[in-house]
Amino acid sequence: MNALVLTVLGIRVRGGSGIGRAVCQVLARDGARVSVCDINLKSAEETVESMKNPGDHLALCMDVAKKEQVHDGLRVTQEKMKATPTLLVNCAGIGRPAPFLEMTEENFMQVINVNLKGTFLVSQAVCKAMLERGEAKGGAVVNIASITGKTGLANNGQYAASKGGVMAFSKTCAKELAKTGIRVNCLMPGPIRTPMLAFPQQVIDEFLKRNPLGRMGEPEEVAEMAAFLLSEKSSYLLGSCVEVTGGHDM
Secondary structure: OOEEEEEEOOOOOOOOOOOOHHHHHHHHHHOHHHEEOOHHHHHHHHHOOOOOOOOHHHHEEOOOOOOOHHHHHHHHHHHHHHHOOOOOOOOOOOOOEEHHOOOHHHHHHHHHHHHHHHHHHHHHHHHHHHHHHOOOOOOOOEOOOOHHHHHOOOOOOOHHHHHHHHHHHHHHHHHHHHOOOOOEEEHHHHHHHHHHHHHHHHEEEHHHOOOOOOEEEEEHHHHHHHHHHHHHHHHOOOOOOEOOOOOOOO
């Protein structure tokens, strides 16, 4: 994979791991140069240091919910990497659990702004740049949604709604951009062993009872699917929302 990838990492609950970091590591392993964007610059830098050939990659601070920061991040990426990203992975995501009847408007909008609005802002900026530079053909976008966008999630309705929105947005972009050569697809992870899913063991045990494989997924398993969707190996996949769930809620 000889390409420049702009990857927007998740906003983590704690620690420095998760799907976004795994995606960056897999893409670097496959030969891509990666612009790693995170609201926490230190976290982005740590991700770069964990990747193959760290000197080939760039760490940037970006709040995906702010248009100016998104455009600045893309501009800096183009200037420092001497290229325009032709591949994009939107991994940013937060959760603010609260029962529906107790949820505040601020809580609801925080999640929507990062998970859905952020996906829109970054996707639009990168896809416009591809088209302006004449590099759209072969371009690809992968948006990380969630199986909860399909099933709902009690006490976390804004998260489920935002990820359902990402799924619908991905399909819409796929339809509009197909003629330009840019493919857009979506991943719907189930229970993945990340800091965001730091639930008490009894809650995790309930998850596992509903999973045919009897285990949680690993970030690397989602990352490998993201790399596949970015590659020419998936050239006939468009507007797909791929479940990476181990059969959870099947």
